[in-house]
Amino acid sequence: MELTGKVVIVTGGNRGVGLGIARRFLQAGAIVATCSRRNLDPPPAAAGIEGARERSMHRRCNHRHWEEIDTFVKEVVERFGRLDILINNAGGALPLEKVEEVGKVPAEASGIRLGEIDPGYVAPLFHKLVIENNLLGPLWFALRAYRVMATQETGGSIVNIxxxxxxxxGSPHLVSYGAAKSGLNQMTKSLAVEWGPKVRVNCIALGPFLTENMRRIVLPKDESGQENYFAAVPLHRAGEPEEVGDVCVFLCSKAADYINGATIAMDGGLMPGPLLGFGAL
Ligand SMILES: NC(=O)c1ccc[n+]([C@@H]2O[C@H](COP(=O)([O-])OP(=O)(O)OC[C@H]3O[C@@H](n4cnc5c(N)ncnc54)[C@H](OP(=O)(O)O)[C@@H]3O)[C@@H](O)[C@H]2O)c1
Structure with missing residues (x-):
């Protein structure tokens, strides 16, 4: 799965699943631009990969702000001359109960910074932000990426996480998040139909993946709790962020040239029922 010289954007590529994705693209030889809500230098994804520092960058781009997406995509294209791949990874949410318990959204956990607000408005603001963060941001990123990819002879490839x-x-207790993510699956299909044959659009629906947040906030603290935690997953473990990277690299490579509009479940065989056990999916 060699992608030497391909220019890739991974949103939220500084930590968690996005970091694993960005690192796999760097290992496949690609040029990788990551973004999150802070400028970070050097780019975290390049750490320990030989020669990766020169072919990577990380910028602040809050994808809830459409102008920031425009600026970021423009900078990537000006600097590297093209854009071949977009991985719409940034997003996430906690169950609303956890948010209401603390009266504000814990920023690092949810990827959303509400700050102190009138507790009466936590729920509607939370739902609005979750939909912006998991559906509208990725849609605008895709539209801006497509505008560049459509002008290139070799087109491009987009993967939504x-x-x-x-x-x-359904996704009780994660109502707006589930709605936003199912919207993302639907959007994948629509864009794949609209943008083929120039640009392929696919999606990966994740089960539990071991990120720092998952370890810190969701996993039980005691050893036996941790051992039992993934019992409902037929593979009896959580996935690792780099494993998502492997599937993204595959989907954006020549080997997947006839895969378009697909949503691939990557969840160790987990059935929808036990989802509730995994608080922050
Ligand atoms: N981990 C799982 O088990 C799991 C399961 C199912 C689906 N997913 C999906 O996988 C994706 C990554 O999740 P994760 O577990 O890696 O989450 P995470 O560890 O909380 O990381 C989230 C990443 O997204 C970025 N981000 C969030 N909101 C953003 C915004 N408005 N603008 C720019 N960047 C933003 C964060 O940047 P900052 O550093 O600025 O906060 C961070 O890099 C999400 O779409 C999530 O819904 C994860």
Missing amino acids: SSGASSPA
Whole structure:
């Protein structure tokens, strides 16, 4: 899965699943631009990969702010001359109960910074932000990436990172998140139809993946709790961020040239029912 010289954007590529994705693209030889809500230098994804520092950058780009997306995509294209791949990874949410318990959204956990607000308005603001963060931001990123990719002879490829919470079985306690992620799956199909043959659009719906947040906030603290935590997953473990990177690299490589509009479940075989056990999917 060699992608030497391909220019890739990974949103939220500084930590968690996005970091694993960005590192796999760097290892496949690509040029990788990552973004999050802070400028970071050097780019975290390049650490320990030989020669990666020169072919990577990280910028602040809050994808809830459309102008920031425009500025970021423009900078990437000016600097590297093209854009071949977009991985719409940034997003996430906690169950609303946890948010209401603390009266504000813990910023690092949810990826959303509400700050102190009138507790009466936590719920509507939370739902609005979750939809902006998991659906509208990725849609605008895709539209801006497509505008560049459509002008290139070799087109491009987009992968949206969704969740098992998008299951038609519903996602109680993660209502707006599940709705936003199922919207992302639907949007994947629509854009794949609109943009083929120039640009392929696919999606990966994740089960539980071991990120720092998952370890810190969701996993039980005691050893036996941790051992039992993934019992509902037929593979009896959580996934690792780099494993998502492997599937993204595949989907954006020549080997997947006839895969378009697909949402691939990557969840160790987890059925939708036990999703509730995994608080922050
Ligand atoms: N981990 C899982 O088990 C799991 C399961 C199902 C689906 N997913 C999906 O996988 C994706 C990554 O999740 P994760 O577990 O890696 O989450 P994470 O560890 O909380 O990381 C989230 C990443 O997204 C960035 N981000 C969030 N909101 C943003 C915004 N408005 N603008 C720019 N960047 C933003 C964060 O940047 P900052 O550093 O600025 O906060 C961070 O880099 C999400 O779409 C999530 O819904 C994860």
